[in-house]
Amino acid sequence: MSAYRLENGGYIDRSQQISFQFDGKKLSGFQGDTLASALLANHVDVIGRSFKYHRPRGILAAGLDEANAIMQIGSGAESSPNLKATQVELIEGLQARSVNAWPSLKFDLLAVNAVFKRFLPAGFYYKTFMWPDWHWFEPAIRNAAGLGKSPDQPDPDIYDKRSADCDILVIGGGICGLMAARLAAESGANVLLVEVDSAWGGSALCWPTLIDDSDAASWCASTVAELHQKPNVVVLNRTMAFGYYDHNLVGLVQRLVPAQSDGLTPRERMWKVRAKTVVLATGAFERPLVFPNNDRPGVMLASAGASYVSRFGVAVGRKVLIATNNDSAYESAFVLKEAGVDVVALVDARASAASEVTQRAQDMGLVIISNSTVTNVKGSSGLRSAEVCELNADNQPVAKSRRSIQCDSVLTSGGWSPAVHLFSQSGGKLKFDDETQAFVPKRSVQNEISIGAAAGIFELGASLAHAQDRIGTVLKSLNLSAKPTETSVSKHAGLGAIKSLWSVEGEMLDRPGAKAWVDFQNDVTSSDVKLALRENFRSVEHVKRYTTLGMASDQGKTSNVNGIGVMSVELRCDPGDVGTTKFRPPYNPLTIGAFAGRRVGENLNPLRPLPSAARQIELGAKLEDYGGWHRPAYYVERGQSEHECVSKEVLATRNSLGLFDASPLGKIEVFGPDAAEFLNRIYANNMKTLKVGRCRYGLMLNENGIIYDDGILARIAEDHYLVGTTSGHASAIADMLQEWLQCEWVHLDVATSNVTTNWAVMNVNGPKARALLEKFDSSFDFGAHAFPHMHFREGELEGVPCRIQRVSFSGELSYEVSVPWGYGASLFDNIMVLGEEFAIQPFGVESLMTMRIEKGFLHVGSDTDGMTVPQDVGFGRIVEKKTDDFVGRRSIMRPDALRSGRRQLVGLDVTDGGDALPIGGHVVDQGQSPPTASRGWVTSSVFSPTLSKPVALGLVEGGADRIGDEIEIWDLGTRRRARIVAPGAYDAKGERLHV
Amino acid sequence: MLNIKCPWCGERPEVEFRCGGESHIQRPGPHTEVSDEAWANYLFYRDNPKGVLFERWVHSGGCGEWFNVARNTVTHEILAVYQMTDPKPVLEDPKE
Numbered sequence A: 001m002s003a004y005r006l007e008n009g010g011y012i013d014r015s016q017q018i019s020f021q022f023d024g025k026k027l028s029g030f031q032g033d034t035l036a037s038a039l040l041a042n043h044v045d046v047i048g049r050s051f052k053y054h055r056p057r058g059i060l061a062a063g064l065d066e067a068n069a070i071m072q073i074g075s076g077a078e079s080s081p082n083l084k085a086t087q088v089e090l091i092e093g094l095q096a097r098s099v100n101a102w103p104s105l106k107f108d109l110l111a112v113n114a115v116f117k118r119f120l121p122a123g124f125y126y127k128t129f130m131w132p133d134w135h136w137f138e139p140a141i142r143n144a145a146g147l148g149k150s151p152d153q154p155d156p157d158i159y160d161k162r163s164a165d166c167d168i169l170v171i172g173g174g175i176c177g178l179m180a181a182r183l184a185a186e187s188g189a190n191v192l193l194v195e196v197d198s199a200w201g202g203s204a205l206c207w208p209t210l211i212d213d214s215d216a217a218s219w220c221a222s223t224v225a226e227l228h229q230k231p232n233v234v235v236l237n238r239t240m241a242f243g244y245y246d247h248n249l250v251g252l253v254q255r256l257v258p259a260q261s262d263g264l265t266p267r268e269r270m271w272k273v274r275a276k277t278v279v280l281a282t283g284a285f286e287r288p289l290v291f292p293n294n295d296r297p298g299v300m301l302a303s304a305g306a307s308y309v310s311r312f313g314v315a316v317g318r319k320v321l322i323a324t325n326n327d328s329a330y331e332s333a334f335v336l337k338e339a340g341v342d343v344v345a346l347v348d349a350r351a352s353a354a355s356e357v358t359q360r361a362q363d364m365g366l367v368i369i370s371n372s373t374v375t376n377v378k379g380s381s382g383l384r385s386a387e388v389c390e391l392n393a394d395n396q397p398v399a400k401s402r403r404s405i406q407c408d409s410v411l412t413s414g415g416w417s418p419a420v421h422l423f424s425q426s427g428g429k430l431k432f433d434d435e436t437q438a439f440v441p442k443r444s445v446q447n448e449i450s451i452g453a454a455a456g457i458f459e460l461g462a463s464l465a466h467a468q469d470r471i472g473t474v475l476k477s478l479n480l481s482a483k484p485t486e487t488s489v490s491k492h493a494g495l496g497a498i499k500s501l502w503s504v505e506g507e508m509l510d511r512p513g514a515k516a517w518v519d520f521q522n523d524v525t526s527s528d529v530k531l532a533l534r535e536n537f538r539s540v541e542h543v544k545r546y547t548t549l550g551m552a553s554d555q556g557k558t559s560n561v562n563g564i565g566v567m568s569v570e571l572r573c574d575p576g577d578v579g580t581t582k583f584r585p586p587y588n589p590l591t592i593g594a595f596a597g598r599r600v601g602e603n604l605n606p607l608r609p610l611p612s613a614a615r616q617i618e619l620g621a622k623l624e625d626y627g628g629w630h631r632p633a634y635y636v637e638r639g640q641s642e643h644e645c646v647s648k649e650v651l652a653t654r655n656s657l658g659l660f661d662a663s664p665l666g667k668i669e670v671f672g673p674d675a676a677e678f679l680n681r682i683y684a685n686n687m688k689t690l691k692v693g694r695c696r697y698g699l700m701l702n703e704n705g706i707i708y709d710d711g712i713l714a715r716i717a718e719d720h721y722l723v724g725t726t727s728g729h730a731s732a733i734a735d736m737l738q739e740w741l742q743c744e745w746v747h748l749d750v751a752t753s754n755v756t757t758n759w760a761v762m763n764v765n766g767p768k769a770r771a772l773l774e775k776f777d778s779s780f781d782f783g784a785h786a787f788p789h790m791h792f793r794e795g796e797l798e799g800v801p802c803r804i805q806r807v808s809f810s811g812e813l814s815y816e817v818s819v820p821w822g823y824g825a826s827l828f829d830n831i832m833v834l835g836e837e838f839a840i841q842p843f844g845v846e847s848l849m850t851m852r853i854e855k856g857f858l859h860v861g862s863d864t865d866g867m868t869v870p871q872d873v874g875f876g877r878i879v880e881k882k883t884d885d886f887v888g889r890r891s892i893m894r895p896d897a898l899r900s901g902r903r904q905l906v907g908l909d910v911t912d913g914g915d916a917l918p919i920g921g922h923v924v925d926q927g928q929s930p931p932t933a934s935r936g937w938v939t940s941s942v943f944s945p946t947l948s949k950p951v952a953l954g955l956v957e958g959g960a961d962r963i964g965d966e967i968e969i970w971d972l973g974t975r976r977r978a979r980i981v982a983p984g985a986y987d988a989k990g991e992r993l994h995v
Numbered sequence B: 001m002l003n004i005k006c007p008w009c010g011e012r013p014e015v016e017f018r019c020g021g022e023s024h025i026q027r028p029g030p031h032t033e034v035s036d037e038a039w040a041n042y043l044f045y046r047d048n049p050k051g052v053l054f055e056r057w058v059h060s061g062g063c064g065e066w067f068n069v070a071r072n073t074v075t076h077e078i079l080a081v082y083q084m085t086d087p088k089p090v091l092e093d094p095k096e
């Protein structure tokens, strides 16, 4: 290609030079350039290799419809893959790399694929996966697949999110969009106007336009400035509407800095906008003509050729041939011609354009070749010539008429496709319009309107009239109004009378090997589409997936409709009958950072701190995530293993005194005259008979009869309970109680309140617990008879409201002392100070778990799974005795719940002299190894520091009836032996609790 | 993302709510008289209409109240919002 920078013109600042790198080569452009325009100005013709065949590719378009110029931008952590050079604003020091070329652009080893092209037809991958062996091809395919590389370091940039509401969201800052926003703003409506580009003006950036006798650029600038002034308008450029969702929610991503962040400004901001009405002024995409070798560098869209001249002052070639089937390419030809570019010929598939357009072309001295089209391009390094053929009455090229025309670039226009992506995502239905050969909006589902080229109206004057009319209707529906202004715009060629010309094939010219590209990015040719049809893939959705047409990162912006056109010719039907594939968000690729926003790192899943969090760190706690809480696993002692640390904590607690911050324990207050009746329906065991001041263990099922949670309930008064839940389930159970009350038992007079984080809980544990608490200045009588095991008391401790439950998960004398959350830290400290004389030891979750396994207490979720019913954990008699209904009651009466041989919770006593049993190890029949039936598994297991031997719990088939049996446990190739015992290796009689 | 009109708080985005599935499901009882089949129907069998679905939602990130919603499963249009204790409203079948 022989692109070059023009002396004048374009919205670039030639006084501000910008240096950048492309594939390591130093180049320079100007302020206002995109990477694509700067590359063209630097005569870079090959900018990448194609995905499948690694054919050299050049720039195709000038906007986000670009299919070829896919770039890796930046380096290191800031590197961004798969950006389109046509969308990347040039900034000083920008580093760009081509993707998909190995080892280099000039010398691409994988281009050998092209030699074997006949082996890679449509469906190649599907066929290859089946026959003869995918692994033969795998290394080559893996090497060839994939575009850019994601950075391997964390993203240093900040991303933001915000929500907004507005009356009217205008998407697209072309002339129609600006006009719509201006009218809406005048009416007093709250308006949000967004434009994906940095520049305003849309098609006016491509084809110079006069609005009210002034240059479109200055009209846009003054309109935008005027809108900026209005308090009811928000104006955002560099902002893409990427998705249209239910109930008029539109997702936007705003780019706040062109490329690199300063560490303070967010790089991008995601907006979730709920609009009363959405105005889609999204414009249209030009379609390339499909002909053999149309993917060669130097073949571009006609409008792109005009854009590079008008906006960037770049001519795409010195001798340009333009081929078209509609009038719009004439407008592009005029732009090039006026900039002094040699337009060697205008090849028109039709007999003629509109008379005034033809007249203007003739006046400018353009050579028009009618009833003809371009059928090939030639040249080994850069384009040298184009082959042009006449078309017969059946739209077939006449081989005999072929002639060669010297040129260094070819611009094509195969018609225009309205950008109906967002309209279609909103649920709107499309129709194929014969007159414009385009899919246009037919029927809306949500509150939106399409205007301008997005509505299939391609002539600016007509577009504006239509837009003003439709905005008027929208404003009326919002009880607003604005006076349309008389606006004169310069006359453009528009689309004219387009002629359908979907593809020209090599076969038609006796060159069957010559492929005509439909999808440039995914390397899909018209013959691939036809092959898919021959193999009976008829639905457009099937053809898409079989050929991968439109499935690349450009989402087929330039290729989908051409593919549909090729299908319609082959199927001898209307393109409307073929239909489009489903349009899905995002409209254009987005960064993942924009979706993540601030929810990265520690903010992804913030952990809740204990009230004593600061002290935990001082004490050397190893803090881990337990059900969303940051809790000590154990306290680290230098030079000691986790097991040694845990053992020390356990023994100190069992022998004297331990302290555990149990604040995350779920606490839900249940009040009201029907509180007892309600909780009796919630729990599997009887809660009505619980006496005031007493505590009771409660087992909660879900409606399927499966054990869901357990905890200690206290009855504070006749009509007032305090429900204890496991730490991880507190809010879920609070929600669940409300669901039952509001949706099922609506007549029960009960109120609930989740007070989990109102009360800090310090668990004082061990034989010296009573002696410790008696040292406090309190209203409590801790005497063994005054305050027995499983009792609840309220009072004051050091002048602070206090609730105490005498309950135990460790098997020792234990009190759960609750004070208002803000006093939790000082209570922890006070206990530590007063506990010094008893050699108090803080302990963590792992030590608590060790003690409860020694004691044989079940832990829901460890010793139960999604099949465990109360009968499986020794609750059979209790639920049998309860005649009332409760949640899950009917489910545990199912035959499966009542059958014998279910897995039941038992204790396991190691008999082989070995260490702790492996958790998850399977119980197998005598002498059996996998593959064999599993008779259950080990659910909890530790080496008991207290008993100096391994202790374990397990779910074993028929376990309750097999006490005393010896079993084998198989785990990862090792075999262990254990005896089934009743759970509770430590203090089975509970003597240590009742002291 | 739906825009749901909580009867107590007004229009709020879907992320503030949680869907509790189909509404107007009768919990059978007493448990001693319910057949396995009736219980399975209650637990697992739900309508899956192409069209209007009556379902219950809770404003979990707001007032915490449960209410019923009639939603078109094709267009996601919300046709009615009503209290838990209200009967199913009679809605005209929305034709394409």
Ligand SMILES: [Zn+2]
Binding pocket: B006, B007, B008, B009, B010, B059, B062, B063, B064, B065
């Ligand atoms: Zn609410």
